[in-house]
Amino acid sequence: MGKKVTVVGAGFYGSTTAQRLAEYDIFDTVVLTDIVEGKPEGLALDLNQSRPVEGFETKVVGATTGPNGEGYEAIEGSDVVIITAGLPRKPGMSRMDLLGVNAKIVRQVAENVAKYAPNAVVIVVSNPLDEMTALAQIATQFPKNRVLGQAGMLDTARFTHFVAETLSVKIGDVRTLTLGSHGDTMVPVPSRCTVNGKPLSELLPADKIEELVTRTRNGGAEVVALLKTGSAYYAPSAAAARMAKAVAEDSGAVMPVCAWVDGEYGISGVYLGVEAEIGADGVRRVVETKLTDSELAGLKEAAEAVRAKQADVVDL
Numbered sequence: 374m375g376k377k378v379t380v381v382g383a384g385f386y387g388s389t390t391a392q393r394l395a396e397y398d399i400f401d402t403v404v405l406t407d408i409v410e411g412k413p414e415g416l417a418l419d420l421n422q423s424r425p426v427e428g429f430e431t432k433v434v435g436a437t438t439g440p441n442g443e444g445y446e447a448i449e450g451s452d453v454v455i456i457t458a459g460l461p462r463k464p465g466m467s468r469m470d471l472l473g474v475n476a477k478i479v480r481q482v483a484e485n486v487a488k489y490a491p492n493a494v495v496i497v498v499s500n501p502l503d504e505m506t507a508l509a510q511i512a513t514q515f516p517k518n519r520v521l522g523q524a525g526m527l528d529t530a531r532f533t534h535f536v537a538e539t540l541s542v543k544i545g546d547v548r549t550l551t552l553g554s555h556g557d558t559m560v561p562v563p564s565r566c567t568v569n570g571k572p573l574s575e576l577l578p579a580d581k582i583e584e585l586v587t588r589t590r591n592g593g594a595e596v597v598a599l600l601k602t603g604s605a606y607y608a609p610s611a612a613a614a615r616m617a618k619a620v621a622e623d624s625g626a627v628m629p630v631c632a633w634v635d636g637e638y639g640i641s642g643v644y645l646g647v648e649a650e651i652g653a654d655g656v657r658r659v660v661e662t663k664l665t666d667s668e669l670a671g672l673k674e675a676a677e678a679v680r681a682k683q684a685d686v687v688d689l
């Protein structure tokens with residue numbers, strides 16, 4: 374049987390993710406759902422009509438869903454479900470400002486995913502990311518390895534882009550890593566940042582690196598301020614689609630994701646941005662990388678900051 378992936382939410386993030394997944398041409402079916410009647414069906418029809426031009430066989434199915442789970446039959450048997458449903462930020466808003474409204478949406482979606490796609494790996498992207506990932510696990514009651522969030526790959530990609538642009542080198546020559554939370558407690562890992570194998574610290578002065586870290590940390594807000602009506606989706610959808618691909622192909626790819634941490638780095642019981650090996654069951658294992666003392670301290674600080682917020686989502 375071929376693989377089936379569902380993208381819940383047919384907004385900018387969801388529709389671009391569905392497009393990327395369809396164009397990979399590794400799935401039998403990509404299902405796109407939304408509560409706005411006709412929107413997912415219309416986008417699916419449009420995407421299907423791109424098949425002869427782009428040359429992929431994957432079929433895209435659109436389905437409108439209702440408040441009581443109407444329409445969710447369409448997601449039955451999904452191997453992966455990506456949750457993008459929820460409001461994006463407006464200029465001046467923090468991701469945490471979305472907590473109340475998106476918690477209601479994500480809980481309702483997650484409960485239906487548990488009912489209709491009980492074996493799926495769930496990839497959450499709705500913001501605030503760490504909290505919505507924790508909430509999706511609570512609402513689905515799926516094993517923690519089968520619920521993960523997308524943030525680290527995006528933050529890492531932004532950092533890599535800024536380094537490549539600053540040094541006028543090829544993207545492929547740059548390696549960076551960010552861990553921690555999506556937001557203020559993002560933890561850059563300078564000891565893992567290299568250009569053609571050379572430490573970044575030998576190529577740029579410390580204050581310039583700090584400037585790029587700050588720009589990365591505010592990377593989402595910079596795009597929001599320019600767009601004025603919504604948030605980024607090209608880089609975010611690229612990251613989520615790659616995670617779904619790793620699950621579908623059971624590839625064991627190691628990527629920075631928001632995963633349940635249970636003892637690694639001396640941290641336990643919290644969803645946190647770490648590197649993890651991704652396979653058919655979601656997170657195969659959290660991969661501990663060697664950190665300097667200050668990087669480890671930053672990661673522990675991030676863990677405590679998100680732990681407090683994640684404890685509150687139980688009641689949302």
Ligand SMILES: NC(=O)c1ccc[n+]([C@@H]2O[C@H](COP(=O)([O-])OP(=O)(O)OC[C@H]3O[C@@H](n4cnc5c(N)ncnc54)[C@H](O)[C@@H]3O)[C@@H](O)[C@H]2O)c1
Nearest residue numbers: 382383384385386387407408458459460461498499500609
């Ligand atoms: N994790 C990340 O790195 C990252 C990056 C960018 C955006 N985001 C987040 O992703 C989310 C989506 O962003 P977007 O740009 O696509 O927003 P958008 O407004 O374009 O789309 C959101 C869609 O969700 C739909 N929706 C609302 N409630 C729903 C429900 N109950 N079931 C199904 N669909 C529902 C809406 O109708 C809308 O079409 C936001 O919360 C945004 O903050 C996360």
